[in-house]
Amino acid sequence: MGTTLSGLLTIATVVLVLAVAHVPLGDAMARVFTGERHLRVESAVYRLCGVSPSSEQRWSTYALSVAGFSAVSIVGLFALIRFQGSLPLARGAAMDTDTAVNTAVSFATNTNWQSYVGEVGASPVVQTLGLAVQNFVSAAVGLAIAVALIRGLTRNASTTLGNFWVDLTRSVVRILLPLAAIGAIVLLAGGVVQDLTAPEVVHGLSGVDQTVQSGLIASQEAIKELGTNGGGYLNANSAHPLENPNAVTNLVQVVLMLVIPFSLPRTYGVLVGDRRQGQAVLAFMATLWVAMLAVITWAETAAATGPLGAMEGKEVRFGVWGSTLFAHTTTATSTGAVNSLHESYSPLGGGGVLFNMMLGEVSPGGVGAGLYGALVVAILAVFVAGLMVGRTPEIVGKTVGRREITLVALVTVTTPALVLLGTGAALALGTARAGLLGTGPHGLTEMLYAFTSASNNNGSAFAGLTADQPYLNLTLAACMLLGRFVPILLILALAGSLAAQRRRPATDGAMPTHTPLFAGLMVGVAVLVTGLTFLPVLALGPLAEALS
């Protein structure tokens, strides 16, 4: 079988699995967030936390819960990292203060940018009790926000959006935990390590000693992909054979990254009582996913005709197709795990994965974050269409008024502002610039990639950048923090504003938001906004490199 056919069949397998899985999973998630009954374990959680699961929260209280929980997560993880030397199984692992700040913010914001090296920076205690726990709960926060926004659209003249603690707990207990357990056992069977003994130094057949890493990797690997987190247990992430041993585990990891984000449009459709609304959002996400996969695969397979076969920074077992499928998926979701080195990609291949993140992580985006990002695009599209044809901007029976569009506009400018200001400042500053591996346009792209990844909570890197320096650790941490919580705050305010409105039946004057035309309009709006914002810097970076 030829490599092209093999690659296309692999992609077809991913699409088939998602096509089958997204309906039952989307329906199940809708039930999770509407069910009246609490599981016994959930009731125990509420009792232990002292929260009343039946109390409803206004959007501001919901936001305070998110803020309180995330603040505790960041401080707790920072403390765990800084004190790891005094805890069991330390094995000499340590991080400096600025690295620990960066890491704590990174994992609590679902970014998983890593300026430390897994093998020496984080002990098994930090990895398992700190980082992996944040992999679960930060993904659950994303789900909660998405559900709160949906409630804003569906509730009728309501002052409340649900209860954050209930949404968080149910997301973990009923969605993330069961799926992660299945994923972990599949990965374990495929060869991913799950061991707490110290890394073994073996005397190799070649006569050279080699360290075989250990750790509770399989359990962390599954939620790393499923929660669209992306922080590798080991430095090489999913390129490391002990994290991603073969083509089957690679396929499983790609599916894990995509399955929740691509199922959430179905959940949305069910919850708003019109599945076609979900189908339009799904069509929007899928169109961008397929189009960008085609661009990146084309760029890399074209580069593979050269003498180096595009194999620098790629693994033999995955080849070019298995690497690009992963690279595309990890940036189109907000995962950021890598099974190949994005910096070694051809200019347009690397530019393609960069563009994926610049789209704002909506194709299909992170767990929860992808859906609320896509709904922001939908509201923007409704508004733009309203301006063009003079129709009332409405979405599922709610009017997009001045307050709503102001909030949506603020969400839309937040991350680009962080990306462009952060990149510009870092390039102007000698200490940050000294950390660049690349030169000329490629150096610009390298820094741009870092701030795009951090601000969009992706976490992948053009890893030649020496990011473990105080300036970059702290500014990237600020970008991750603001890029995560400013949009979340604005979206909860938007949800509150929408919930307060009466839900009206659709009028003839409203533009239908369930049609292929509308999905196309969403694609156009997303690409135009991204293009207008980033074209100048893309021209100076990847495009200039491709043309030189």
Add this chain to the structure above:
Amino acid sequence: MSTTTPTSAATSAPTSSGRSRTRTVHLGSFGRQTVAGLRMLLVMTVLVGVLYPAVVWAVGQAAFRDQASGSLVRRDGVVVGSSLLGQQWTGPQWFHSRPSVSEYAGDTSGGSNLTATDPRLLREVAQRRAALGAGGASAPADALTASASGLDPHISPEYAAAQVFRVARARGLTTEQVRRLVTDHTQRRTLGYLGMPRVDVLELNLALDAAARR
């Protein structure tokens, strides 16, 4: 989800007349939410930080012990490596792995991050070509490039084929014998279409040692 009227102070609606009161309530509310957040974090740490990995670990011990501990390869009872990790081979009698930035040490992992046009990579590639001798000019891509992990256990069948003559001469075996070993240890695409055809270098070298002993 029910939309019952909120009862606690934390969830009561602010009114224009009571703005200052609401603000103090919210400050107190943030404190209360943070305490609830701390308790939630601790409970979740037990649930997904302890119980979940412990269950996966137990499944590994019961059913996948070999995989769980790193797929170690033994010869005569002695561990000689992991079938998942490439090794640094020197000398003409071995099949060589791909170039590695970390020389397969395993205490860290990663690659060069260099682009295909970077002069630093081109210099390295020229050296790698020169080291391959006569075959350097037509060397397959994986013989000239470093992997992403620095621990790639595989080489392409083409790179293995390119090493057959050297290995056979160093071992005193016929090229036909060595070529057959390569064929026997060439793994096809999984299920006929997933991944790439490849040769696990450690397994091939183990088989080579066994053949040479006979």
